[in-house]
Amino acid sequence: MRTVYWEDNRLKMIDQRLLPNALEIVAYQSHQEVAKAIQDMVVRGAPAIGAAAGFGLALAVNESVSTSTSELLTDLQNAAATLRSARPTAVNLAWALDRILKKVSGFHGDANQFRQVILDEAQRIADEDVAINKRMAEHGAALIQDGDTVIHHCNTGALATVDWGTALGVIRTAHEQGKHVHVLVDETRPRLQGARLTAWELEQYHIPYEIISDNMAGYFLRNGKAQEVFFGADRVTANGDVANKIGTYMLALAAHDNDVPAYSVVPTSTIDLSLAHGGLIPIEERNQDEVLGIEFHGARVAPKNAKARNPAFDVTPNRLITAIVTENGIVYPPYEVNLPKFVNRKS
Numbered sequence: 001m002r003t004v005y006w007e008d009n010r011l012k013m014i015d016q017r018l019l020p021n022a023l024e025i026v027a028y029q030s031h032q033e034v035a036k037a038i039q040d041m042v043v044r045g046a047p048a049i050g051a052a053a054g055f056g057l058a059l060a061v062n063e064s065v066s067t068s069t070s071e072l073l074t075d076l077q078n079a080a081a082t083l084r085s086a087r088p089t090a091v092n093l094a095w096a097l098d099r100i101l102k103k104v105s106g107f108h109g110d111a112n113q114f115r116q117v118i119l120d121e122a123q124r125i126a127d128e129d130v131a132i133n134k135r136m137a138e139h140g141a142a143l144i145q146d147g148d149t150v151i152h153h154c155n156t157g158a159l160a161t162v163d164w165g166t167a168l169g170v171i172r173t174a175h176e177q178g179k180h181v182h183v184l185v186d187e188t189r190p191r192l193q194g195a196r197l198t199a200w201e202l203e204q205y206h207i208p209y210e211i212i213s214d215n216m217a218g219y220f221l222r223n224g225k226a227q228e229v230f231f232g233a234d235r236v237t238a239n240g241d242v243a244n245k246i247g248t249y250m251l252a253l254a255a256h257d258n259d260v261p262a263y264s265v266v267p268t269s270t271i272d273l274s275l276a277h278g279g280l281i282p283i284e285e286r287n288q289d290e291v292l293g294i295e296f297h298g299a300r301v302a303p304k305n306a307k308a309r310n311p312a313f314d315v316t317p318n319r320l321i322t323a324i325v326t327e328n329g330i331v332y333p334p335y336e337v338n339l340p341k342f343v344n345r346k347s
Contacts (some may be wrong), residue, residue, distance in 0.1 A: 021202035045160025050092030054122035140170030154245035156232035240318030240335025242277025278315035
């Protein structure tokens with residue numbers, strides 16, 4: 001089962017808010033519904049968001065009653081603006097929208113052909129994601145040795161992509177190669193994508209794991225109980241700075257202080273060479289209720305009048321990143337020199 005797929009002229013997705021307690025498929029018929037699903041994290045993970053946005057454009061032109069390609073293009077551009085604003089940090093969202101808009105720029109044909117071109121390109125984005133993830137996983141699995149324990153942050157598996165996964169896809173591939181891998185799963189607060197989603201995926205793959213709270217990672221790293229740290233990214237800048245789920249920076253700091261390699265696993269579509277460094281990445285701040293709504297023994301933890309801050313991502317500076325794994329190979333520093341080579345390399 002894919003996380004995101006097109007069926008019966010509708011976009012269908014796993015509702016990731018319900019896992020691990022229920023596996024439910026939801027269907028969408030309008031691009032506005034898709035934008036809200038992205039914002040509400042029905043779908044999450046940079047590659048999955050990009051694929052969902054692509055299919056959202058296919059829905060937008062199906063919704064349109066326009067009969068000329070020029071009018072359809074206007075409707076498409078308006079829909080792209082709505083989808084683009086859903087979540088600002090993950091570059092794959094804008095990348096997928098721009099790729100489809102470029103595909104139909106200067107299009108010559110009738111309205112039905114216009115619609116079909118958009119759907120075909122959205123499907124191509126989804127299919128390519130699966131193939132890219134599997135190539136990326138093969139490269140990354142070489143970094144894991146038999147018997148290693150890996151700390152993994154957030155969720156980067158099939159749920160975060162169309163299928164297979166980025167960082168968790170690497171772990172899955174190493175496991176399928178016969179390597180004995182144990183995973184320490186960061187809970188990844190406040191939405192607990194590690195405890196809810198990564199743990200659930202690891203159970204499907206029969207990979208041994210234990211859940212740890214985010215602030216336990218330093219203990220295991222200092223005591224030699226983890227050999228690698230793996231995480232994904234929502235955007236990588238030209239100098240190798242990595243924006244990823246909040247808590248990644250602290251994890252990378254602890255890994256660096258204990259000489260444990262930290263790897264970011266990303267498709268080249270997540271690498272944004274237009275931004276010089278991570279300080280230029282827009283960081284999404286989400287509703288404070290995600291932090292304040294946590295309960296303990298059935299009661300809310302925080303005082304009634306408490307306020308909270310909730311940045312969804314942080315930026316890990318390139319000096320803390322041992323290597324960046326892509327579908328075109330493993331990129332080592334200096335990233336300013338090497339990242340463009342891998343982004344532009346033909347697979």
